[in-house]
Amino acid sequence: MNFKKYRSFPSIDLPNRRWPEARILKAPDWCSVDLRDGNQAIPVPMNVDEKIEFFNLLTGIGFKQIEVGFPSASETEFKFIRELIEGNLIPGDVTVQVLVQAREQLIEKTFESLEGAGRAIVHLYNSTSSLQRRVVFNKSREEIIDIAVKGTKIIKKLASALNGTEIIFEYSPESFTGTELDYAKEICDRVIEEWGPEPGKKVIINLPNTVEMATPNIYADQVEWMNENLNNRGSVILSVHTHNDRGTSVAASELAILAGAERVEGTLYGNGERTGNSDILTLAMNLFSQGIDPCLDFSDINRINKIYEKCMKLPVHARHPYAGELVYTAFSGSHQDAIRKGLEIYRQDKPLYWEVPYLPIDPSDVGRQYEAIIRINSQSGKGGIAYIMEQEFGFRLPKDMHPEFANVVQKAADKTGNELKPEVIYDLFKKEYLDSKSPLNIIEYMVKEKENLQDGDKQVFLNAKLEINSRIKDVSAGGNGPIDAFFTAIKELGAGYYQLVNYDEHALTSGSDSKAVSYIQLKNEDGGKLFGVGIAENITTASLKAIVCAINRFLKNGSKINSKN
Ligand code: KIV
Ligand code: ZN
Numbered sequence: 403m404n405f406k407k408y409r410s411f412p413s414i415d416l417p418n419r420r421w422p423e424a425r426i427l428k429a430p431d432w433c434s435v436d437l438r439d440g441n442q443a444i445p446v447p448m449n450v451d452e453k454i455e456f457f458n459l460l461t462g463i464g465f466k467q468i469e470v471g472f473p474s475a476s477e478t479e480f481k482f483i484r485e486l487i488e489g490n491l492i493p494g495d496v497t498v499q500v501l502v503q504a505r506e507q508l509i510e511k512t513f514e515s516l517e518g519a520g521r522a523i524v525h526l527y528n529s530t531s532s533l534q535r536r537v538v539f540n541k542s543r544e545e546i547i548d549i550a551v552k553g554t555k556i557i558k559k560l561a562s563a564l565n566g567t568e569i570i571f572e573y574s575p576e577s578f579t580g581t582e583l584d585y586a587k588e589i590c591d592r593v594i595e596e597w598g599p600e601p602g603k604k605v606i607i608n609l610p611n612t613v614e615m616a617t618p619n620i621y622a623d624q625v626e627w628m629n630e631n632l633n634n635r636g637s638v639i640l641s642v643h644t645h646n647d648r649g650t651s652v653a654a655s656e657l658a659i660l661a662g663a664e665r666v667e668g669t670l671y672g673n674g675e676r677t678g679n680s681d682i683l684t685l686a687m688n689l690f691s692q693g694i695d696p697c698l699d700f701s702d703i704n705r706i707n708k709i710y711e712k713c714m715k716l717p718v719h720a721r722h723p724y725a726g727e728l729v730y731t732a733f734s735g736s737h738q739d740a741i742r743k744g745l746e747i748y749r750q751d752k753p754l755y756w757e758v759p760y761l762p763i764d765p766s767d768v769g770r771q772y773e774a775i776i777r778i779n780s781q782s783g784k785g786g787i788a789y790i791m792e793q794e795f796g797f798r799l800p801k802d803m804h805p806e807f808a809n810v811v812q813k814a815a816d817k818t819g820n821e822l823k824p825e826v827i828y829d830l831f832k833k834e835y836l837d838s839k840s841p842l843n844i845i846e847y848m849v850k851e852k853e854n855l856q857d858g859d860k861q862v863f864l865n866a867k868l869e870i871n872s873r874i875k876d877v878s879a880g881g882n883g884p885i886d887a888f889f890t891a892i893k894e895l896g897a898g899y900y901q902l903v904n905y906d907e908h909a910l911t912s913g914s915d916s917k918a919v920s921y922i923q924l925k926n927e928d929g930g931k932l933f934g935v936g937i938a939e940n941i942t943t944a945s946l947k948a949i950v951c952a953i954n955r956f957l958k959n960g961s962k963i964n965s966k967n
Pocket of ligand 2: 439610643645674675679
């Protein structure tokens with residue numbers, strides 16, 4: 403690749419730059435440009451109904467400034483703005499914004515579209531970079547300034563003639579980042595002077611990173627320089643509008659806020675020309691995750707994803723920060739284990755601040771669920787599988803059982819090569835443990851207890867009807883409890899000699915129809931260990947079923963039932 407064809411962006415001479423030491427302490431004014439920059443960049447632009455639906459989505463999220471289009475450039479945009487105004491669809495605290503080039507006819511048409519609006523931002527732009535001046539316009543610096551100042555004059559005249567509509571003026575030196583800083587200041591100062599803002603009636607000066615050409619620190623330097631050097635700064639709202647050509651538009655907007663920007667233009671999910679605009683969803687949620695009120699509400703992210711996908715006809719990437727389908731999912735075993743431990747401690751200790759490994763925010767804050775956090779594939783660890791069994795199905799598998807069942811799940815995941823959904827994991831559990839009824843099965847049993855009241859000695863007698871290799875057998879044995887008696891009966895049957903290693907139980911559902919689940923780990927004569935699981939209304943039945951299950955698993959794994967029986 404011929405990298406020599408390119409050169410690096412020069413650094414900005416700003417020896418006392420302050421932005422690296424600054425901190426973001428509050429949300430900027432947000433302005434959504436989804437319905438303009440976003441809409442102009444989608445393969446199938448939105449129709450009026452879709453635009454209205456999207457506009458309502460934006461106001462619902464809490465946007466107070468929304469660029470609704472380029473009414474002089476498209477009939478659909480003109481019609482849409484008229485519908486918003488005539489249909490009284492603009493909430494009182496929301497200001498619509500319209501974009502226009504510095505040409506008289508276009509400005510007039512833009513003002514026509516605004517008739518009857520309570521308040522609007524008229525956003526004027528012309529391109530100022532050295533490249534565009536030379537290649538596109540073939541105009542001198544002064545000629546380009548002239549375009550901007552003339553446009554401002556026309557807007558000022560039309561604004562004062564407009565009845566009942568408050569006009570806020572915004573100016574963008576388009577391709578600002580490719581513009582010499584002294585010249586960008588000169589053109590902005592001339593526009594500001596022409597408009598004549600006051601501290602109580604500010605003008606918006608927007609500095610677009612129209613094409614992202616350098617690292618975000620360079621943009622921050624450019625913004626800080628403008629922040630320090632613009633005339634009449636007290637009457638200016640400094641705004642930024644970044645694009646994502648280098649993939650760092652969110653960082654550029656954040657550093658620009660550190661450098662003095664008070665307002666940020668962008669779109670949901672970063673949609674926009676080429677690689678898109680700054681992603682306001684990510685910017686806002688970044689603030690949220692630092693304990694700062696983003697002044698936007700993303701608490702139902704699934705709904706926002708859906709409306710966005712429907713209107714924009716673009717998918718939300720599965721890995722999109724905060725919103726993607728997979729961003730609260732851990733595939734790696736060690737991540738799953740850490741999340742499980744983190745969530746457990748967070749629930750137990752209820753600390754003041756959220757702190758769970760691998761989860762920068764609590765998924766429930768954006769309407770996502772803990773249940774969806776962990777999915778299982780062949781790389782998943784035992785902790786994640788145990789977590790699914792507990793969270794989704796209420797089985798608290800004993801710790802020693804985790805590796806055994808993880809082995810079962812991982813074999814299945816290897817076979818399919820796919821991620822396993824919780825239901826599939828449950829099916830594997832059911833097949834491996836709960837449905838294990840052959841070659842040994844318990845049909846019925848009866849327990850009798852004898853207690854000597856003199857010496858306190860207790861004895862239990864168990865009669866059971868068992869099925870072994872499709873033959874019914876009656877067995878009976880005694881012991882110090884039903885489990886002990888059952889072991890003796892099994893031994894006499896020739897089904898092998900087993901020792902109980904681990905016993906665990908818990909209620910499975912609450913209420914009157916609650917069932918008990920019993921987990922029993924047995925050791926066979928060769929020292930092999932396996933778990934069995936049984937569910938029943940009473941704990942003795944659950945335990946006997948668990949023993950039968952464990953024995954069946956041994957038998958399936960190669961142990962034999964003694965042939966003389
Ligand atoms: O990216 C850009 O420069 C723009 C301007 C019109 C603000 O969208
Ligand atoms: Zn743009």
